[in-house]
Each structure stands twice: as structure tokens, then as C-alpha cells.
Amino acid sequence: MIYFDNAATTPVRREVLEKALPFLETAYGNASSVYSLGREAKKAVETARAEAAAVIGADVSEIFFTSGGTEADNWAIKGAAEALKDKGRHLITTAIEHHAVLHTFEYLEKNGYEATYLPVDKDGLVDPKELEAAIRPDTILISVMFANNEIGVLQPIAEIGEISRRRGVLFHTDAVQAVGHVPVNAPELKIDMLSLSGHKLYAPKGAGALYVRRGVKIAQFMHGGAQERKRRAGTENVAGVAALGEALRLASAEMELEAERARKLRDRITDGILNNIPHTFLNGHREKRLPGNINISFEYIEGESLLLLLDGKGIAASSGSACTSGSLDPSHVLLALGLPHEKAHGSLRISIGRFNTEEDADALLRELPPIVARLREMSPLWSDR
Amino acid sequence: MYSEKVMDHFTNPRNVGKIEGASGVGTVGNARCGDIMRVYLKIEGGVIEDAKFETFGCGAAVATSSMATELVKGRTLPEALEVTNQAVMDALDGLPPVKVHCSCLAEEALHAALRDYAKKNGLEIEGLPEPKEDTHEREETEA
Incomplete structure (x- = not known):
């Protein structure tokens, strides 16, 4: 996994x-x-x-x-x-x-x-x-x-x-x-x-x-x-x-090296998603953020579906969708940024740790686009856009 | 948290897509709550010849759309009205409590498509309920 x-x-x-x-x-x-x-x-x-x-x-x-x-x-x-x-x-x-x-x-x-x-x-x-x-x-x-x-x-x-x-x-x-x-x-x-x-x-x-x-x-x-x-x-x-x-x-001893490594992975994954999948955007300030945090909204799709299909490919991440919060409202954090509900429902949080590798990033960047395309094909919001 | 049948209908959803020139189309739900379902029906001689769906929503929303369309295909209109949210849930071996509203949405999407068909053809379908207020709004006030 x-x-x-x-x-x-x-x-x-x-x-x-x-x-x-x-x-x-x-x-x-x-x-x-x-x-x-x-x-x-x-x-x-x-x-x-x-x-x-x-x-x-x-x-x-x-x-x-x-x-x-x-x-x-x-x-x-x-x-x-x-x-x-x-x-x-x-x-x-x-x-x-x-x-x-x-x-x-x-x-x-x-x-x-x-x-x-x-x-x-x-x-x-x-x-x-x-x-x-x-x-x-x-x-x-x-x-x-x-x-x-x-x-x-x-x-x-x-x-x-x-x-x-x-x-x-x-x-x-x-x-x-x-x-x-x-x-x-x-x-x-x-x-x-x-x-x-x-x-x-x-x-x-x-x-x-x-x-x-x-x-x-x-x-x-x-x-x-x-x-x-x-x-x-x-x-x-x-x-x-x-x-x-x-x-x-x-x-503490490893912080400098580890943060630098995480930041590189973070930026590579962020750019890899934003440049290759249309109708996506980063949530939160691009630089003033943790070295290992990525949070991206995928318009026209819902986060739990995305997580389940990623899980099917052996990738674990999380989402701010209502379905993962146990309520009908999506993440209060994303709503506080001013995101409309449907864009908050379509968010994906990728949090990088010390055991993540370049190969993990390769796998994510390979598996994500077809999953997003598939969910969009199924979405009435996508066909009405 | 999901049954094997839900996961099967989520990962291999049946009847995804549109029907060009559908006899009836119904859309329910809203993006606020994170679920929108649209059901397309092709009806000939009082029988549902084909059913397709498009859904924006969670795993349960996709699975209930898939199962609901599967259950009404080949059915007469009175038979289709027996495809209730409970019938959809039963066919999926149940849903977690927080996801029951998805099955309600599937039933309402079917009804909305049938109402559209009835309206287009100046028909009255016996036993077809009137449109409900948005399911989610109702559930939110109950929660």
C-alpha cells in the first residue's frame, strides 16, 4: 500500500x-x-x-x-x-x-x-x-x-x-x-x-x-x-x-533534510496534478504550508468516490467531502476559504511522510488522472458544465 | 463500511451514461450535500426498455444509482414503482446509516424521470408520488 x-x-x-x-x-x-x-x-x-x-x-x-x-x-x-x-x-x-x-x-x-x-x-x-x-x-x-x-x-x-x-x-x-x-x-x-x-x-x-x-x-x-x-x-x-x-x-535532528525531501515531493505531485488534470486547484497558500501537505480540489467529482477508487489502486489519502466527515457538510476549513460546497466535496488531501518515495509519487500521478476522468464521465455536473 | 455488493456496484457501475432522446429524465439532489443523481429512462409500450444514470456523489450514491437502474430495467411502470429505497438497499445488502439518504435519492431520481415521461406524454401514472422537497434538506433538519 x-x-x-x-x-x-x-x-x-x-x-x-x-x-x-x-x-x-x-x-x-x-x-x-x-x-x-x-x-x-x-x-x-x-x-x-x-x-x-x-x-x-x-x-x-x-x-x-x-x-x-x-x-x-x-x-x-x-x-x-x-x-x-x-x-x-x-x-x-x-x-x-x-x-x-x-x-x-x-x-x-x-x-x-x-x-x-x-x-x-x-x-x-x-x-x-x-x-x-x-x-x-x-x-x-x-x-x-x-x-x-x-x-x-x-x-x-x-x-x-x-x-x-x-x-x-x-x-x-x-x-x-x-x-x-x-x-x-x-x-x-x-x-x-x-x-x-x-x-x-x-x-x-x-x-x-x-x-x-x-x-x-x-x-x-x-x-x-x-x-x-x-x-x-x-x-x-x-x-x-x-x-x-x-x-x-x-x-528534530532530521528536520532540515526531511522537510527538504518532503517539499520536493510535494511540489512535484502538486505540479503533476495541476498541470495534467484540468479543472483542479490547490487549497491553501502555495508556500506558507507544511512541507508534506497537498490539498487539491477536483471540480465536478466527489471526494469519497475518489478515495475509494484510489484505495482500489492501493493508495491511501483523505478528503474534505461530507461523506468522510460523517455529516452532510463538507470540511469547515475548505468552506472557510470561501469554496462553494461542491468544490469542497471534491477535495483530496495528500500528506507526505518520511516513508514516501519518488516511486509513490510516480504511482499517484499515474493512477489519479484516469480515476478522475472516470468519475467525471459519470458526473451530471461534468456533462452540464 | 460498505458491503461487497455496494463495492461491486461502485467499482463496476452498471448503466452509466446518457440515453439520447430518453422518454423521461429526472435529476435530484444538490451539490451542497454532495450528491446529484440523474436517471434516464427509455420507455416503450409501458415497459422500461433501458435505464441509465449520471451521478456526482459518494460510493453509496453511485452504487444505489447503479442498482436502482438495474432493478427497473425490463419492468412495467407499476413494477418500477415497487423499486423503493428499501428495495435498492436490500439488493445492495444494506447501507451504513449515514448513507441511507443515498438510497432515498435513487428512488426519487427514478420517480422524477417517470414524472418527466408522464408529463411529456400527457399521462398519469397511478401511484407515482408528487415531487418531494429536497431529501437532504429534510434530513439536515432531522439531524
């Missing part, structure tokens, strides 16, 4: 798996136990914390392990809202966030908070001026994603960090798609909280982290034991965390 859905999840790298396995089998101790088996587990967790901190320029005391990106987003947003509720009840985010952020905002809106959802331009970018204009005296949190999961667009995080810090508003970023793929330095970018996840960078599912800048107080989310310096209870996922640390270390 040719796997072009690395933004959904990634396989676990062999080196990462080997780092994790002992903590499932022989070194299975609880990191809170005093005997050597426990101390060994504790040491693994702290080593991973140091790796994670190093990758985003943080201090070890600022890294808190979670079950993944969704928990980190929930904790950051609900925790800040709870802690600052006496200061204000207004929160700012964007229309293109992941549902882990959007649905958390909607939950808070039902519980006495107000939210502003910033629009994006046709390229998927937030306007920092518009963001600054949305800040009110009672604004307590700004949450803007680092890189979008569907269209890969990189937001102007440095500018947003600058504005947030200057205006005294906490700034959280969901960096699940960005960390390990593009340089992310939390202190330099004036980020107060940052969510990251392991399974987008070749670690197993179920391990992530929230960076909380020293001095930032947010409410506790998971109550229980004294783990994570009493701020996130629950027995440490030692194997998962060890894997996350190793995966982050490797991703």
Missing part, C-alpha cells in the same frame, strides 16, 4: 518502537514507585521530557505529558478559561481550527463564555490586524493553530505571539501538525501554551504533551495522583512517553 495520509497518523518508526518496548515488557514499573523498576520508568519519562523541551526550546518544567493532542487542547483552553474567569469570559480562535479546539470553544460558549471565530483569507491565513482588533478588555485567551491539519497552512504565529504578549492575553497554539515537521520555538514565538502529539511524528497513538510557559496558571484538568508535578494526574504512559521523546529527538 502507498500511504499518503501522514497527517491522519503515521507508522511507528523502528527506532522509536525499540525505545518503547522495554517499558511494556521488562521495565514495566510504575514511575511513582520507589524501587529500581519504578525509578527506571521515572528516568525514561524525564529523559523524554528533556527531549520534548529541547525540541520546542522550552524548560523541562514546562512540559506536561498528556494522552495526546486533543487532551492538550482541552486542558489548555478549559484550564485557561477556568483560571481566568474572573478576569473575563471572552476567547478568540479561528474558523479553521481542529475540532479539538472548535468543539471545546463551543462547549465553553454554552457555559457562559463568549467566543470570536476569526475568518481566514482565500489562502487560509489569519490576518493579525483582525486578530488584534478582536481583542477586548475581557479577552482571556487566543488560540490559533500553528499549521492546519487539512490544508497545511502555517499561520503567522510570531506576529500573533507578539500581539498576544503585548496585549496581555494568553496565547495557545495547537501545534500537533507542526512540531517535528517545521521549526517551532515556543519562547521565541511568545507562545504561552502549545499542544503536540506523538502519532503525527512516528510515535504511537496515545501520547502527547502540553507546553505551559512558566508562570502561566491554568486550572487542573485531570484530578488524581501527584504525577506531572501535580498538574496532570494519571499513571504515566511510560512506553508512549519514551517513544514520544525519541520520536521528537529524531524528528
Whole structure:
């Protein structure tokens, strides 16, 4: 199978798996136990914390392990809202966030908070001026994603960090798609909280982290034991965390080379599609995007059909069509770019990872045109065009 | 999530295309929801001699169009009215719950084509329902 859905999840790298396995089998101790088996587990967790901190320029005391990106987003947003509720009840985010952020905002809106959802331009970018204009005296949190999961667009995080810090508003970023793929330095970018996840960078599912800048107080989310310096209870996922640390270390060490390689594949596939298949266009800014993200709309056809036929050729990718979202509406991200529904339904996301090769790109560029032609032949929109 | 029969009718759809000079043509659905079906019928002596379709939509939309046209070919008009969305789903060994609306759309596309035929020929087909409001809009309000 040719796997072009690395933004959904990634396989676990062999080196990462080997780092994790002992903590499932022989070194299975609880990191809170005093005997050597426990101390060994504790040491693994702290080593991973140091790796994670190093990758985003943080201090070890600022890294808190979670079950993944969704928990980190929930904790950051609900925790800040709870802690600052006496200061204000207004929160700012964007229309293109992941549902882990959007649905958390909607939950808070039902519980006495107000939210502003910033629009994006046709390229998927937030306007920092518009963001600054949305800040009110009672604004307590700004949450803007680092890189979008569907269209890969990189937001102007440095500018947003600058504005947030200057205006005294906490700034959280969901960096699940960005960390390990593009340089992310939390202190330099004036980020107060940052969510990251392991399974987008070749670690197993179920391990992530929230960076909380020293001095930032947010409410506790998971109550229980004294783990994570009493701020996130629950027995440490030692194997998962060890894997996350190793995966982050490797991703950081290889980032420059790997990003360059992915970018070449990305541009080759993008041009190969746009130049050879008519009535197609790229969604999201051409350059200000993740090195491995391609999102293209194929007019007159629907995305799920496209995915099924690609799957028939052994190629896995994803789409923003309603049929893959479990609702009748297509992707909220593509609609936010201003795409009409039918063009959003016909989108294809190709996300490149470290295991993709030039041969994979050849296969995709070979198989895609006849599949698109076949679906168009079948489409009443094509015959009416 | 799809049955083998759905995948078969999706990957090898029967009756794709147009019928030139069709006796009746019906288009239902809308691009907003991601499904549009158009059914062409060739009717002679009260029998559906041929049926073809064009569909913009997901795997289930294509499969239900294929199956619905397959089920009405060679049928009399009263027999064709027995090809309900349930009949189409049964013939496909079922559909996932979120895709049931596709089978409704297939039934409505058939009915729309039959209405077009009746109108062109000044006929009244007994038991043929009136056009429905857009299926998707209705489902959206129910959801």
C-alpha cells in the first residue's frame, strides 16, 4: 500500500518502537514507585521530557505529558478559561481550527463564555490586524493553530505571539501538525501554551504533551495522583512517553533534510496534478504550508468516490467531502476559504511522510488522472458544465 | 463500511451514461450535500426498455444509482414503482446509516424521470408520488 495520509497518523518508526518496548515488557514499573523498576520508568519519562523541551526550546518544567493532542487542547483552553474567569469570559480562535479546539470553544460558549471565530483569507491565513482588533478588555485567551491539519497552512504565529504578549492575553497554539515537521520555538514565538502529539511524528497513538510557559496558571484538568508535578494526574504512559521523546529527538535532528525531501515531493505531485488534470486547484497558500501537505480540489467529482477508487489502486489519502466527515457538510476549513460546497466535496488531501518515495509519487500521478476522468464521465455536473 | 455488493456496484457501475432522446429524465439532489443523481429512462409500450444514470456523489450514491437502474430495467411502470429505497438497499445488502439518504435519492431520481415521461406524454401514472422537497434538506433538519 502507498500511504499518503501522514497527517491522519503515521507508522511507528523502528527506532522509536525499540525505545518503547522495554517499558511494556521488562521495565514495566510504575514511575511513582520507589524501587529500581519504578525509578527506571521515572528516568525514561524525564529523559523524554528533556527531549520534548529541547525540541520546542522550552524548560523541562514546562512540559506536561498528556494522552495526546486533543487532551492538550482541552486542558489548555478549559484550564485557561477556568483560571481566568474572573478576569473575563471572552476567547478568540479561528474558523479553521481542529475540532479539538472548535468543539471545546463551543462547549465553553454554552457555559457562559463568549467566543470570536476569526475568518481566514482565500489562502487560509489569519490576518493579525483582525486578530488584534478582536481583542477586548475581557479577552482571556487566543488560540490559533500553528499549521492546519487539512490544508497545511502555517499561520503567522510570531506576529500573533507578539500581539498576544503585548496585549496581555494568553496565547495557545495547537501545534500537533507542526512540531517535528517545521521549526517551532515556543519562547521565541511568545507562545504561552502549545499542544503536540506523538502519532503525527512516528510515535504511537496515545501520547502527547502540553507546553505551559512558566508562570502561566491554568486550572487542573485531570484530578488524581501527584504525577506531572501535580498538574496532570494519571499513571504515566511510560512506553508512549519514551517513544514520544525519541520520536521528537529524531524528528528534530532530521528536520532540515526531511522537510527538504518532503517539499520536493510535494511540489512535484502538486505540479503533476495541476498541470495534467484540468479543472483542479490547490487549497491553501502555495508556500506558507507544511512541507508534506497537498490539498487539491477536483471540480465536478466527489471526494469519497475518489478515495475509494484510489484505495482500489492501493493508495491511501483523505478528503474534505461530507461523506468522510460523517455529516452532510463538507470540511469547515475548505468552506472557510470561501469554496462553494461542491468544490469542497471534491477535495483530496495528500500528506507526505518520511516513508514516501519518488516511486509513490510516480504511482499517484499515474493512477489519479484516469480515476478522475472516470468519475467525471459519470458526473451530471461534468456533462452540464 | 460498505458491503461487497455496494463495492461491486461502485467499482463496476452498471448503466452509466446518457440515453439520447430518453422518454423521461429526472435529476435530484444538490451539490451542497454532495450528491446529484440523474436517471434516464427509455420507455416503450409501458415497459422500461433501458435505464441509465449520471451521478456526482459518494460510493453509496453511485452504487444505489447503479442498482436502482438495474432493478427497473425490463419492468412495467407499476413494477418500477415497487423499486423503493428499501428495495435498492436490500439488493445492495444494506447501507451504513449515514448513507441511507443515498438510497432515498435513487428512488426519487427514478420517480422524477417517470414524472418527466408522464408529463411529456400527457399521462398519469397511478401511484407515482408528487415531487418531494429536497431529501437532504429534510434530513439536515432531522439531524
